[in-house]
Amino acid sequence: MSSTDVSHIAADAAAHAQDAVASGRLNEAIEALAAFGGRSDGGVSRETLTPLDLQARRHLIERARALGCEVRVDACGNLFFRRAGQQADLPPVLTGSHIDTQPVGGKLDGAYGVIAGLEVIQALNDASVATRRPVEVVVWTNEEGARFGPGAMGSSAFAKPERLTGYRTSRDAAGVTFGAALDAALAQVGDVNSCPLGHPVHACVELHIEQGPVLEAANVPLGVVTGIQGVRWFSVKILGAAAHAGTTPMEVRRDAMRAAMALANRLYACADAARAQGLRMTLGRWRVDPNSINTIAGDVEFTVDARCVDEAVLAGFEASLRDAVTNLDASDGYAAQVQSLFARGMTRFPPEMAALIERGCARAAANAGEQAPIRLTSGAFHDAMYVADVCPTAMIFVPSRAGISHNAAEYTEPRQLYLGAKALAYAVTELACR
Amino acid sequence: MSSTDVSHIAADAAAHAQDAVASGRLNEAIEALAAFGGRSDGGVSRETLTPLDLQARRHLIERARALGCEVRVDACGNLFFRRAGQQADLPPVLTGSHIDTQPVGGKLDGAYGVIAGLEVIQALNDASVATRRPVEVVVWTNEEGARFGPGAMGSSAFAKPERLTGYRTSRDAAGVTFGAALDAALAQVGDVNSCPLGHPVHACVELHIEQGPVLEAANVPLGVVTGIQGVRWFSVKILGAAAHAGTTPMEVRRDAMRAAMALANRLYACADAARAQGLRMTLGRWRVDPNSINTIAGDVEFTVDARCVDEAVLAGFEASLRDAVTNLDASDGYAAQVQSLFARGMTRFPPEMAALIERGCARAAANAGEQAPIRLTSGAFHDAMYVADVCPTAMIFVPSRAGISHNAAEYTEPRQLYLGAKALAYAVTELACR
Structure with missing residues (x-):
């Protein structure tokens, strides 16, 4: 036939x-x-x-x-x-x-x-x-x-x-x-x-x-x-200093949750800027330590799920993420690191x-x-x-x-x-x- | 004597x-x-x-x-x-x-x-x-x-x-x-x-x-x-909608963690404005649900610990907090509430x-x-x-x-x-x- x-x-x-x-x-x-x-x-x-x-x-x-x-x-x-x-x-x-x-x-x-x-x-x-x-x-x-x-x-x-x-x-x-x-x-x-x-x-x-x-x-x-x-998963860790919520003046704090939120805001801004290119970003899982009402967070970890149909957009987002973490790490008193958990094109x-x-x-x-x-x-x-x-x-x-x-x-x-x-x-x- | x-x-x-x-x-x-x-x-x-x-x-x-x-x-x-x-x-x-x-x-x-x-x-x-x-x-x-x-x-x-x-x-x-x-x-x-x-x-x-x-x-x-x-403790709850991180476009999300972070930023701004009056504010305990890497947070709860030697400053902060929560509650698709946990003058x-x-x-x-x-x-x-x-x-x-x-x-x-x-x-x- x-x-x-x-x-x-x-x-x-x-x-x-x-x-x-x-x-x-x-x-x-x-x-x-x-x-x-x-x-x-x-x-x-x-x-x-x-x-x-x-x-x-x-x-x-x-x-x-x-x-x-x-x-x-x-x-x-x-x-x-x-x-x-x-x-x-x-x-x-x-x-x-x-x-x-x-x-x-x-x-x-x-x-x-x-x-x-x-x-x-x-x-x-x-x-x-x-x-x-x-x-x-x-x-x-x-x-x-x-x-x-x-x-x-x-x-x-x-x-x-x-x-x-x-x-x-x-x-x-x-x-x-x-x-x-x-x-x-x-x-x-x-x-x-x-x-x-x-x-x-x-x-x-x-x-x-x-x-x-x-x-x-x-x-x-x-x-x-x-x-x-395509998808890229990351874990971001931020180390500050746990301290007493009552006795520690605001100006000497190294509040890991506050630093994490500042970083998260930068990431949302990056994601918003790439929204038209189809980037989707989710900060879904959070671990705050010691997670106590009257203790400043000393240690925070959160995950980043970034997805896009355009690999170049994903690559650009990852670069921005790594840059933001590096800048935080270099700022007063914080240590920050990003780890890649998974990536698939x-x-x-x-x-x-x-x-x-x-x-x-x-x-x-x-x-x-x-x-x-x-x-x-x-x-x-x-x-x-x-x-x-x-x-x-x-x-x-x-x-x-x-x-x-x-x-x-x-x-x-x-x-x-x-x-x-x-x-x-x-x-x-x-x-x-x- | x-x-x-x-x-x-x-x-x-x-x-x-x-x-x-x-x-x-x-x-x-x-x-x-x-x-x-x-x-x-x-x-x-x-x-x-x-x-x-x-x-x-x-x-x-x-x-x-x-x-x-x-x-x-x-x-x-x-x-x-x-x-x-x-x-x-x-x-x-x-x-x-x-x-x-x-x-x-x-x-x-x-x-x-x-x-x-x-x-x-x-x-x-x-x-x-x-x-x-x-x-x-x-x-x-x-x-x-x-x-x-x-x-x-x-x-x-x-x-x-x-x-x-x-x-x-x-x-x-x-x-x-x-x-x-x-x-x-x-x-x-x-x-x-x-x-x-x-x-x-x-x-x-x-x-x-x-x-x-x-x-x-x-x-x-x-x-x-x-x-x-003086000290005032609060719990803030934000209800959005849990959804798939991969399939949900950014513009239709009701990401409770993102809303919580926006609220937290407003609270930090309030605390910074009252720093000279001795206000100390800590957002110490967080619960994110479902707290999964690939799911948008549907439900977030965090605590606020506010302390000051000046009751009027604490009262002003509480008013700002309640106002911010009310505004969030009135905004698209979110429900928010604040609960007083403890107060001592x-x-x-x-x-x-x-x-x-x-x-x-x-x-x-x-x-x-x-x-x-x-x-x-x-x-x-x-x-x-x-x-x-x-x-x-x-x-x-x-x-x-x-x-x-x-x-x-x-x-x-x-x-x-x-x-x-x-x-x-x-x-x-x-x-x-x-």
Whole structure:
């Protein structure tokens, strides 16, 4: 066949799969998964590798087997549900996300992408579409990083298996290592075949809620994610002198919190100046010592989360931060230092992947009488960020009401969830048929 | 006798007692008490009503008995060591301080005033001075407030006994109530006569380290404390909206920490404007929620400690604080509130008490070839603050090296400690002879 023929056949199969997606079934599957750790406020508490997470994994394994999938697990606990392709030896098309939550999360963050992946397989079955390549739904381990840091362990270890050794030593608040929790989880899936960590993948599409306000504000149900903004994390420490709030005159104080606030104000000014270039800056975590009502702070530490789609803007911000800290360090009586905690450059998904996503989204939206998709970048990390290091990757977003996520109030309209799964079905099927 | 004759006799006795104070004995007694909870870094860890504190109390009881004192204890655990006067029915002259410490404190904060009180009794014995009134050395319970809040429980319950009921319900970090700890302490001094809480007192003098830098800077060994500055404590709460640091554009954020910092800057500006009037302001304790590197703060709470010798300045500051909080509350998307936690007006010691202290200090300093005393106000709370509610009260300060206290590095020169005890002997004796 000519490549035009292949494209035509692939698009035809993609349309069939898209049309076979069922809204009610999708919603029921979302609710069924949300029951594991479901809360009376509508949220879900299901941190990674807890008993509830293991029960939820078992639930998905049984669902996947019922759909005819082969189930495998790798050394990082990532689960793969494979629907066979006509050519079994070809690398699969991957989709999926994660099912772990923040201490209090919603029903959709991560879970939606996994459930929609299984819905795609159901739709392929129902439409009797035979794909050339296998289609694989993945459940990545510990995306949230809430129990064990860092986040996205499963996907980053998949992309670079040597990372797992370090991850295994990460401890939760109770002192349990990720390695110990992982071994216990693997022991509970002894009936599941294991697979090597990091097998070849043809392409990957991740469907996720936006967790931001952009799609809602634009009143469109589907977003074509062109990339994930770059991020740099820092810790800033300021050492002053703890002293008695009552006896120490203002002019002799070395108040570390006051110095930290002056520094923070400079950083906000830098961030405001770069706002038009898309810089986002958050000073989220603070430690004040001795943190006593009648003692001047002697020691303050805070974190800086800076993100941007433009690496040059991020680099400029980092330079300003380091300059401000150096100036503070040189001023009377203070010591200040900045430490880089994490940095990841802008992730750019391949244009041909975005074009494919856009076709799938546009078809689903048009058939539903909805607005055409828009393109946007992701402000949040996703497993796709790491998968993009090893294969052509893309993401689809659906709106988050009021931009709220990591919260029991997280919500997306069922019609939007339905369109997202349809767009995913199209993209995965076309990729698997080429 | 004429009042002139009485004054002459009293001054003569005061001079005899002052001259009988012994430096070596004083220092040995300070070291002996510091052994209870002494640390290898030179500090002392002896929180109130702990086993170490109870051992230290027993040590002092035995010392006082060896000096011929009658020992009594009240319902708040305050210990009184009484040297009889010629007229047993007259209210005593009170001196002393506390022996509890911060989690890590020095050898002198509080302990010095108690040990110097016992040294005064020893000096009176050695000089065979018979005073008209009894002289009583007090060990106040829980001045620091480190284990059980609030501080100065013993002296404030002495001044107003009905406060004890509420204090008994205060809990330490382990959940033990002050009442339970107190009952256990009282059970261990079953051999000590009890006395009512809040007996009549003729006058009170408390000797203490300055815990600030004023005397050291002035290079004088003794300070006449004219009062204790007023204090107002507040808690400020700011409610914004927690949101994802990556996905939330800067222009739609309601970052509670950023709002708190803007408010804090206004407060610093107010404090700076009133610095010349002696205002001291500290924003010491912070709680940031959820306090996560990649989440915008949704909820911030911080404390304000404002102190001044001028009530009008404190009132003006409070008005500015309330105004700033109201303005923030009215601004887009934030809710803010201020709560008063504690307020105590300026304590002014009677001028005639200050004059007496000054005579005692001046004589001791002149005889040692040291600089004459200066007058100052106390920036810190002391038990004398509450005792001043029930009788004429005064304080004497000795220098604190580098102003450091609540720290193992707390230090005062032995010659200064010696002069402080001499000044105390003079003041107590003169008061007891009139």
